[in-house]
Amino acid sequence: MTILLFSIAASLEGFFFGSGKAAVVAAVVMIVLLGFAWALWGMDRRLNELEKECGLKHKKDV
Amino acid sequence: MSGKLWKWGGVALLLMVVWDSFTTPMQPGWVASEVDKSDANAWLVELSAAGHPLVDGVNDNTAGFQVIFKSESAALCAEVISVEAHKLVCRLTPPDTLPRPSLDAFVMTPGAGSLMLRNAVSVAGAVKGVPHKNCEIGQMQPSTLPATVPFQPNILETIRNLMFHVPMWFAMFFIMSLSFVSSLLYMRTGDIKYDQRADAASRTGLLFGVLGLITGSVWARFTWGAWWVADPQLNGALVTVLVYTGYRILRAATGDDDRVPRLAAAYNVFAFILLVVLLMILPKYNVSLHPGKDGSPGFNTYDLDNTLRSMFYPAVIGWGMLGYWIYTLGLRMIRVHRQLLNR
Numbered sequence: 471m472t473i474l475l476f477s478i479a480a481s482l483e484g485f486f487f488g489s490g491k492a493a494v495v496a497a498v499v500m501i502v503l504l505g506f507a508w509a510l511w512g513m514d515r516r517l518n519e520l521e522k523e524c525g526l527k528h529k530k531d532v
Numbered sequence: 533m534s535g536k537l538w539k540w541g542g543v544a545l546l547l548m549v550v551w552d553s554f555t556t557p558m559q560p561g562w563v564a565s566e567v568d569k570s571d572a573n574a575w576l577v578e579l580s581a582a583g584h585p586l587v588d589g590v591n592d593n594t595a596g597f598q599v600i601f602k603s604e605s606a607a608l609c610a611e612v613i614s615v616e617a618h619k620l621v622c623r624l625t626p627p628d629t630l631p632r633p634s635l636d637a638f639v640m641t642p643g644a645g646s647l648m649l650r651n652a653v654s655v656a657g658a659v660k661g662v663p664h665k666n667c668e669i670g671q672m673q674p675s676t677l678p679a680t681v682p683f684q685p686n687i688l689e690t691i692r693n694l695m696f697h698v699p700m701w702f703a704m705f706f707i708m709s710l711s712f713v714s715s716l717l718y719m720r721t722g723d724i725k726y727d728q729r730a731d732a733a734s735r736t737g738l739l740f741g742v743l744g745l746i747t748g749s750v751w752a753r754f755t756w757g758a759w760w761v762a763d764p765q766l767n768g769a770l771v772t773v774l775v776y777t778g779y780r781i782l783r784a785a786t787g788d789d790d791r792v793p794r795l796a797a798a799y800n801v802f803a804f805i806l807l808v809v810l811l812m813i814l815p816k817y818n819v820s821l822h823p824g825k826d827g828s829p830g831f832n833t834y835d836l837d838n839t840l841r842s843m844f845y846p847a848v849i850g851w852g853m854l855g856y857w858i859y860t861l862g863l864r865m866i867r868v869h870r871q872l873l874n875r
Contacts, residue, residue, distance in 0.1 A: 496554035500547050507543040510857060514539075517864045524871040 542853025549847040553695040556839060558583035559675060560618075561683030562649035565637065575624045577601075577610065577653055579637060583683050585617035586641060596642030600669055601635035601653060603627075608635070609667035624653065629661035638669065645675035647683075679839045690754045694840065695847040697747040701769075702848050703855035704740035705807075707733050708776075710859065712804035715797040727793035728870070730800055732862035734779055740855055741773040756821060765822035768810035775803045 560583035568576040577599075587593045599610040599622045610622040620639060637652035681691050711733035718726035748766065753759050760766060779799055786792045815822065836844060 492554050496551050499550050513861055520868045
């Protein structure tokens with residue numbers, strides 16, 4: 471188990487941090503998160519239009 | 533404008549958390565030891581480290597390193613032979629008498645503080661006896677490295693998942709609390725807007741519950757060696773998610789019956805009580821692998837340091853804000869849908 475943990479830790483060190491790939495992974499996760507937020511924003515805008523069409527006021531939630 | 537601000541503020545917090553949690557190095561720590569006992573008078577002990585490099589490059593640079601092996605009150609100094617980025621080799625004169633047949637390694641480093649490895653060396657042949665002391669232990673050194681996440685045995689680099697897994701459950705609790713309060717208000721007032729809120733919140737809460745299960749399962753695979761273990765906390769989380777799935781099925785299956793909101797509200801109150809019992813009360817009374825379950829869950833006992841706190845608290849706020857945004861969108865969709873149906 472210890473050897474397994476060490477091999478995982480060592481490979482992470484060399485592959486993930488040692489070579490600077492951590493920054494690439496972080497950037498990819500950030501882009502995915504930003505894309506998700508953008509999709510939510512798009513949904514938000516379309517809902518605004520629908521609410522106007524339906525005559526619904528944008529009520530304050532909870 | 534303020535509506536835009538809090539939504540994008542939450543996203544900005546999460547972006548900051550993602551960047552920090554992936555790019556902040558881990559404090560070094562020992563993960564394994566290997567002992568060469570071919571020379572009976574001088575054992576070679578090789579300690580392997582993970583995390584931030586002990587020294588830059590691979591050149592030997594033993595200055596400032598001190599290795600001490602301890603067995604209860606007995607302390608033995610070892611001679612440092614070489615230090616590499618993630619490896620230290622030292623020479624130890626095997627002891628004749630020891631209080632217990634193993635030695636813990638304490639390494640004073642010039643930058644990373646004092647690093648310890650329990651049971652680094654097994655001394656099966658030593659006679660149990662009065663401990664002899666041949667080495668003075670120096671002052672424990674604090675780490676002077678720039679921001680690092682703490683080294684935790686077994687958890688190692690996966691500690692970064694703390695910024696995802698735990699805040700997702702917090703967000704789930706927050707959203708499900710909204711759902712619970714809305715159901716109570718519906719039962720009291722009969723106002724349909726509260727039922728809509730409970731409906732929207734339960735959807736969002738369920739989403740975060742599933743995300744919490746997935747991130748927890750991945751974490752368990754790397755730290756406990758299995759995707760799922762029979763643990764009261766894990767099973768409680770799964771049952772909670774299944775109970776809320778039942779709530780969704782109940783709402784979907786009963787259609788537009790006028791009795792649905794009242795039935796759903798009663799079920800939702802029951803589901804939230806079950807959530808509190810299964811996730812917060814029962815695991816405290818059982819042996820659990822999950823951290824913080826054998827006592828009052830104070831964050832200090834979770835080995836959070838200031839670097840982790842500076843990421844963890846923004847993560848809790850960020851995931852909470854994102855969850856609330858998703859909830860408001862769901863609520864508005866339900867309102868628009870109902871409005872269109874009533875036309």
